Amino acid sequence: MNATIYEVADRAGVSISTVSRALRHGGRISESTRTRVREAAEELNYLPNAAAQTLAGSAVRSLGIVLPHVQGTYYAQLAVGFERRASELDHSVVLLLVGPDADARPAVRRLAAQVDGLAFMAKSAADDSLVAEIARRRPTVTVARGQLPGLPAVQAESERAAADLTRHLVEHGRTRFAFVGPIDPGSDIAARYAGFTRALTEAGLEVPPNTDLPLDEDSGRALAHEMVADHLPHDAIVCGNDEVAAAVVYELQELGVDVPRDVAVVGWDDIRLARYLRPGLTTVAQPVAGLGALAAEHLHALLAGEDVVEMTVLPTYLVHRQSCGCDAPRPSPC
Amino acid sequence: MNATIYEVADRAGVSISTVSRALRHGGRISESTRTRVREAAEELNYLPNAAAQTLAGSAVRSLGIVLPHVQGTYYAQLAVGFERRASELDHSVVLLLVGPDADARPAVRRLAAQVDGLAFMAKSAADDSLVAEIARRRPTVTVARGQLPGLPAVQAESERAAADLTRHLVEHGRTRFAFVGPIDPGSDIAARYAGFTRALTEAGLEVPPNTDLPLDEDSGRALAHEMVADHLPHDAIVCGNDEVAAAVVYELQELGVDVPRDVAVVGWDDIRLARYLRPGLTTVAQPVAGLGALAAEHLHALLAGEDVVEMTVLPTYLVHRQSCGCDAPRPSPC
DNA sequence: ACAAGATGCGCAAGCGCTTGCGCACGTCGA
DNA sequence: TCGACGTGCGCAAGCGCTTGCGCATCTTGT
Known part of the structure; x- marks a missing residue:
């Protein structure tokens, strides 16, 4: 293991420069030498040391x-x-x-x-x-x-898609919204939240306080339980990703809530399994x-x-x- | 960008060896020199060249x-x-x-x-x-x-889990099995197929020919359609992964087949969404x-x-x- | 047959870093 | 006061490779 160019050169009976050239951009080397070098390299399981190549200036970016x-x-x-x-x-x-x-x-x-x-x-x-x-x-x-x-x-693009998505839910007659996702300033999710609030404002609806829940399934489950305990304060949940949305939907269903009749739930990302859920998950596809x-x-x-x-x-x-x-x-x- | 150790040494007024030592396992360098070197490095945005470090023998594995x-x-x-x-x-x-x-x-x-x-x-x-x-x-x-x-x-472990899984389906009264997955010799899937056939043989059931379908959702959908066209030749489908299983289940349901009553379907991997499907997907969890x-x-x-x-x-x-x-x-x- | 060019190859520098060794001080005990 | 150490640092070799340059040797045109 780890033969060097020197050993290859020795075995082929040439200098290391010749080995280097023979094994690479092959300029000005006779065919016979090249074969000899190749064979020697093969026999020794030679692999050029990438660190050395990089150092010496060959671009291994x-x-x-x-x-x-x-x-x-x-x-x-x-x-x-x-x-x-x-x-x-x-x-x-x-x-x-x-x-x-x-x-x-x-x-x-x-x-x-x-x-x-x-x-x-x-x-x-x-x-x-x-x-x-x-x-x-x-x-x-x-x-x-x-x-x-x-x-x-x-x-x-996040803001506009979130606004479109929210508006779509408004057109379905939803009025009491919630948004699930942590809103770090400058993040994707923050932009989505901005679109979400814009659409609600434009529709004259109340903008819910930011739940600021982390994007994991526990959040989704917890939210579902909370909602049921509170007699369904929301009729539309906009989730930060599909995993959370799936958890929300599942848990609501377990608790006897009809999705989407009682509560509409939408996700984000369009993961592959979004289409296999029942109901199929409405979501936003991103070119990830x-x-x-x-x-x-x-x-x-x-x-x-x-x-x-x-x-x-x-x-x-x-x-x-x-x-x-x-x-x-x-x-x-x- | 890309200051070298020489420039740092110059700026700190020391030799490159001192820079190297000061910035690393800091042996035998006075505190004042060390600070000076650190400051010089900072000011120059110095980052040691990893290729050179590797070459010189420091282990950046x-x-x-x-x-x-x-x-x-x-x-x-x-x-x-x-x-x-x-x-x-x-x-x-x-x-x-x-x-x-x-x-x-x-x-x-x-x-x-x-x-x-x-x-x-x-x-x-x-x-x-x-x-x-x-x-x-x-x-x-x-x-x-x-x-x-x-x-x-x-x-x-694959063979045994596949056998257990298959046996479980047999205990549910299933008799007409199919296996979905490409069986490369030596692969995981081949081992699962082996367990599958072993369990069937032990149960005295017929071992179906290997469908040898690729593990993608199209296969799943196609299989579902084929099955319905053939009046459900199988009552249990063992799939090579959960994605395929999800596709099979979904498509069977779309075609009016009751899962699991008419056809049981099981997957492999226990992906996170397996639990959110309806019916929840029986599968094998691997410590991936x-x-x-x-x-x-x-x-x-x-x-x-x-x-x-x-x-x-x-x-x-x-x-x-x-x-x-x-x-x-x-x-x-x- | 001979200069001019092409071809095949080796020499050696150098990429940026680590580290063994040794030198110059400073410190300490006797 | 002096030798024995300890401390802080520089020197230089060397990691394995690429590549510009130059020297033989061979080919070609005339």
Whole structure:
């Protein structure tokens, strides 16, 4: 294991420069030498040391991606989209998951030392000051986490979709709303909450206080129980993601509440299983993998010295199923 | 951006050795010098070049993980489990996703050059010969993909759980079975199919031919339609994962079939949404993140020169919900 | 047959860092 | 007062590789 270029050179009876050239962009090497070198490399299980290659200037670029290690498919899709595009662009990707309570600083710094550019995804993984610190030393983009001055950001349209979604529920005759999700300023969810309140205000409805519940299934279950205990104070629940919405729906049903008749529930993300719930979950589809891919592209451009637009917003769209009160799947927004 | 240790040394008025020592395991440096160096580093936004550090012998170990870039939460959990443990053990993790038709070889080789050890997850990402080739040059473990001679493998118990699951359905009075999933020799799914056939044989029931359908939702939908067209040739469907099972259930219901009365359907993986389906999906829970974590641990041990047991099998357990015919959730296996 | 160019290869510098060794001081015990 | 240590730091080697440059050797045109 771990043969070096010297051993390969020895075995092939050439110099290390020849080995290097033979194994790479192959300029000016005779065919016979090249074969000899290749064979020697093969016999020794030679694998060039990537650190040395990098140091010596050959571009083995790698990109880092940091995200919270929460459950759910959202972050996974982000990572997948990023990796796919990064691979196509010939970058390798280093993955860093950050727990909610862990101190991200040392880990993120180590990552930054290791990669040529980084993408910070979602608010929770690293705070703004950390991101700004890193951005001073490496090309950096943010994804779905609001904008920092001077940094390219990519995110999905949220405010308008949330307003549309809320308006749709208003059109179904709903009047007593609740919103489930933690509202970090600058986050995606905050933008959705803004759209939510705007639509309600425009409809002349009361804007409920922000519940500020975390986005997990326990919240959903708890909310359902609370609602039933309070004799259904709401007739429409806008959830921060589909997992929570699923939990709310399920638990309401268990407690004998009819969804959507008594309470409409909508989610966000359009996870794959949203369509298999009964009622089908009305939700907002986001181009999650697209966000990841775009982040990779921006990093690539940044590394190539190109300028990158500061803010990219990808479109989202409503997916009407039944949990909002629609009878059947509809092909297009009402 | 990208200040070097030389510039820091200049600015602090010391030699590069002092900078290196001051910023690291700080042996034998006066406090005043150390502060001066730190300040200089800070002002220059200095980040040590990881490639150089690696080359010079300081252990910045990184582990690679290669998996198919299929949808679903299974691989995401594997990756998360791996990353968490690897981080704890002070390894960074490089992620490589391989498409089903893409040629994995060059990408995997590049990855191998870049990391100190690799984990291959699931059969589809890289074939045995590739894995064997890489294993000759780097410590390697396989996860949920069967065993290769000489390589540590970790996987979840499959055969027995599949047999238990099948037997459970037999106890519910089911007699006409089908199995959904591609049966690559040596794969997890193959082991499950083996358990499935064993249980049927032991029960004196007919073993259906292997449908060998891919594990996606289209397969599920197609199967449902086919079954209805054929007047329900099966009364129990054992699916290779929960996503397929969800699709089968949904589509059967759409076609007016009662699940589980007319047809029982069970899945595998216990994805989070399995419990929110109606009927709740009976399935097999696997310690997926645990598999990933274990792989990271094994790699860590291998790099430390320790021996690692060749095969580790993690326990799985049945999760009884209603889609098998059970009336209500049960706390423990029947 | 000979200069001019093409071809094949080796030399050596250098990428940014870590670390063993040794030198110059300062401190202490006798 | 002097030798024996301890402390703080610099020197320089070396990690494994890439690549510009230059030197032979071979090919080609005339």
